Amino acid sequence: MKNFFLASITMFILAASLAFAQPKISIQGGDTQDWGKVKPKDSPLKASIKITNEGSEELKISDVRPGCGCTTAPLDKKELKPGEFATMDVSLNVGAAAGMLTKSITISSNDPVSPTKVLYLKADVVRPIQILPTQYLSFGELTVGSKGEAKVTIKNTSTQTIVLSDFEATNGISINLMKPTTIPGGGEVEIIAKVSPKEKGYFNGAVKMKTDHPDFPTLDLTAYGNVKASIVDPK
Numbered sequence: 001m002k003n004f005f006l007a008s009i010t011m012f013i014l015a016a017s018l019a020f021a022q023p024k025i026s027i028q029g030g031d032t033q034d035w036g037k038v039k040p041k042d043s044p045l046k047a048s049i050k051i052t053n054e055g056s057e058e059l060k061i062s063d064v065r066p067g068c069g070c071t072t073a074p075l076d077k078k079e080l081k082p083g084e085f086a087t088m089d090v091s092l093n094v095g096a097a098a099g100m101l102t103k104s105i106t107i108s109s110n111d112p113v114s115p116t117k118v119l120y121l122k123a124d125v126v127r128p129i130q131i132l133p134t135q136y137l138s139f140g141e142l143t144v145g146s147k148g149e150a151k152v153t154i155k156n157t158s159t160q161t162i163v164l165s166d167f168e169a170t171n172g173i174s175i176n177l178m179k180p181t182t183i184p185g186g187g188e189v190e191i192i193a194k195v196s197p198k199e200k201g202y203f204n205g206a207v208k209m210k211t212d213h214p215d216f217p218t219l220d221l222t223a224y225g226n227v228k229a230s231i232v233d234p235k
Contacts, residue, residue, distance in 0.1 A: 023080075024055030025111040027119055033090065035123040041215055043094040045123060048087055049073075051107065053080035063108040064088065070095055071121065073105050090121065096135055098127040098157070128158035129216050137173075137193045139225030142203060147196045148225060159185040163212045164219075171205030172196065173223055197227040 028050035035045050053059035061078040070093040077086045094101060103121040111117070137150040156162045165180040176192040183189050197203050205223040 021056045022113075023053055023057045023059035023082075023109070023111050025059055025061075025107070025109050025114055025117050026052045026054045027117065028052055028085070031118065032120045032122060035092075037124045037126050038094065039126055039215060040094060043092075045092040045094065045121075047090045049090055049119065050085045051075070051080075051088060052085040053082055055111070056082050058082070060110045061086070061107060062110070063106075065106045065108070067104040067106070071103050071105065090119075092121050092123070094123065094125050096131075097125045098130050099125060101125050128156065128160075128213055129162065129211065129219070130155045130157055131219070131221070135221060137191075137205075137207060137221050137223035139193075139195065139203065139223065142195070142197050142225045142227040144197055144200055144227060144230045146230070147194055150193045150223065150225075152191050152221060153188050154183065154191060154219070155188040156183040156185055158213075161185060164189070164209050165212075166208075166210040168208045169193070169205070170207075171203070171223075172198070173205045173207060175207055177209075191221070193221075193223060195223075195225075197225075200227045200229045203227050 033047050033049060038045060059080040061075065064073050064075050066073050072091045073088050075086055075088045080086055090105070092103060101123045105119045105121065107117040107119065108115060109117070132153045132155060137152060139148040139150045142148040162183045163180055164177065164183065167175060167178050169175050173193050173195045181189055191207065193207055195205070203225040207221040207223060209219050210217060211219060
């Protein structure tokens with residue numbers, strides 16, 4: 001009876017030790033990397049993230065998956081002994097984003113409690129000049145010999161005035177602004193582009209301008225559309 005009791009205690013202790021012997025993934029500094037307020041010229045945003053094994057067994061990281069193509073996150077090693085850490089070099093391209101930007105990276109491992117760990121990436125992109133709705137002048141469907149039109153709005157989100165000047169347009173595009181134009185702080189101006197394509201097929205062009213803002217010395221707008229033949233065109 002005594003031997004049975006001792007064996008039971010031994011098995012219990014062994015089972016308990018096995019239950020607690022497991023890898024444990026942890027991200028140093030927490031599950032959020034916040035760059036705070038940034039400017040477009042700061043892109044790509046970079047950070048070195050430490051991933052630690054706080055468990056008592058080897059941690060094996062099987063996958064590191066950024067939530068979008070604008071993020072890269074190479075890891076220097078994927079197998080961590082207890083107490084070891086790996087470094088993940090995160091790079092985030094803010095692109096044309098403005099205001100609060102949130103992305104994520106999902107880390108998969110053999111941690112039985114947290115098999116997937118999510119690192120959130122945050123930044124407040126301060127963009128004094130915004131082009132809305134996008135940086136593209138989309139003419140959509142065009143017809144040979146007929147005039148098409150595309151519009152964008154340039155918004156000054158800063159408190160200082162911004163001057164647009166030296167306008168250029170290519171491939172037969174004309175725009176409503178040709179003289180220097182001042183946008184007051186918080187104000188906006190509309191760019192209206194027109195074109196009468198001469199042949200069918202894919203159309204592309206550009207509208208360029210200069211600004212007196214140090215972060216945006218030039219603005220480039222890509223124009224595109226699909227040109228159909230005229231109904232009177234024998235082609």
